[in-house]
Amino acid sequence: MTSRTVHPITSASATIRVPGDKSISHRAAIFGSIATGVTTVEGFLASEDCLNTVRAMRHMGADIAHCGDRLEIRGAGLDGLRESASVVDVGNSGTGIRLLSGLVAGQPFTTTITGDASIRQRPMDRIVQPLSAMGAHISGASGGLHAPLTITGGELRGIAYDSPVASAQVKSATLLAGLYADGDTTVREPSLSRDHTERMLNALGAEVRHDGLSVTVTPRPELTGRPLRVPSDISSAAFFLVAGLLASDARISCVGVGVNPTRTGIVDALRAMGGDIEADAEQMWGAEPVADLRVATSVLRGAEFGGDAIVTMIDELPLLALAASQAQGRTTVRDAAELRVKETDRIEAIVSELRALGIVIEPRPDGFVVDGPQSVRGGSCESHGDHRIAMMCAVAGLIASEPTTINDVDCVNTSFPTFWELLEQL
Ligand code: S3P
Secondary structure (H helix, E strand, C coil): CCCCEEEECCEEEEEEECECCHHHHHHHHHHHHEECCEEEEECCCCCCHHHHHHHHHCCCCCCEEEEEEEEEEEECCCCCCCCCCCCEECCCCHHHHHHHHHHHHHCCCCCECCCCHHHHHHHHHHHHHHHHHHCEEEEEHHHCCCEEEEEEECEEEEEEEEEECCCCCHHHHHHHCCCCCCCCCCEEECCCCCCCCHHHHCCCCCCCECCCEEECCCCCCCEEECCCCEEECCHHHHHHHHHHCCCCCCEEEEEECCCCCCCCCCHHHHHHHHCCCEEEEEEEECEEEEEEEEECCCCCCCCEEHHHHHHHHHHHHHHHHHHHHHCCCEEECCCCCCHHCCCCCCCHHHHHHHHHHCCCCCCCEEEEEEECCCCCCCCEEEEECCHHHHHHHHHHHHHHHCCEEEEHHHHHHHEEECHHHHHHCC
């Protein structure tokens, strides 16, 4: 197990380009594979999670050449996939297993999908339910609750599905299956989750329409390959944005960051706390908005977060907890029970590791409460095998009074293999 030690910094000035967006990279690999013709992907995130999705698509017959941050996909077409000769292993990726399950639910063959120990504990009933209602035959461990999942697809019915959770993975799995159904498929969610699937499918020629919190896909579109450019991942940039706000005498720019409004909750939250964050050079890269984000050392104040905003910053809540510990007054996060079913129980992991570094924080069933500002002592902490917990601890280490050692950091490779190199720049 690899450990890393982070030393406190006294100032920071850096311009950083973080790697490509993980959500968009998964989708580019999957959707390019079921389009006809060539899809080139620039800025692809070559992390373990996304490379597992590429391997899965190759096993099902897509021709994908990968070099650095570039993919060239010769798509198999909507009906050109074939049964994988081996079990599909998504590693640590929730997006991988849930989107691929939706895809294979539409295929007239049988696929078994599994992943690592964390994936095999995460809830899969949330996709098994809509996909079964569409007519896919699915069996899974714990009575269908957990992976491994064995899915025999084909001959699907279009459905109108009211999802009990705001989850882009559930929405995307259902829409992907909907591409193969006999009629329209509609998903309604309680809050609007990230909409990369809708944007990319439309860019490739599908008909996906939003109406408030509902989204409808028309089956059997002609998907045509095209060049795609993946913005930098705002979820990765967020580690450096928060470092720039919290460190003394800091100015950090992250360039070419995806600023899709379903993902920018963390920027809104940090601004609401008084963070000095500017966006410029806004432009569209295909269907996705992109901007340069600049932050400078800021005095933060506590705030309350909950409701529809939570889904737009769900992956950044560990960082928000750290930022809150440096803010004046109380910060409360609620309506975030989904954190308990991420790569780990993130409410427990945030609380135990921030406490290990000297911060007082209280868990709630659906969030946490932090009073600030507090000093960060540093010391030794654990990743829990969760990339975002490891990187949160590393950022805490930058503002600690002693060095901070983070144990078991290999998980960082699932989403951000160049994280440590970029952190050195600070
Ligand atoms: C993702 C959706 C979110 C997010 C995950 C990526 C996606 O998960 O937390 O990191 O790419 O669709 P949920 O759909 O479970 O909310």
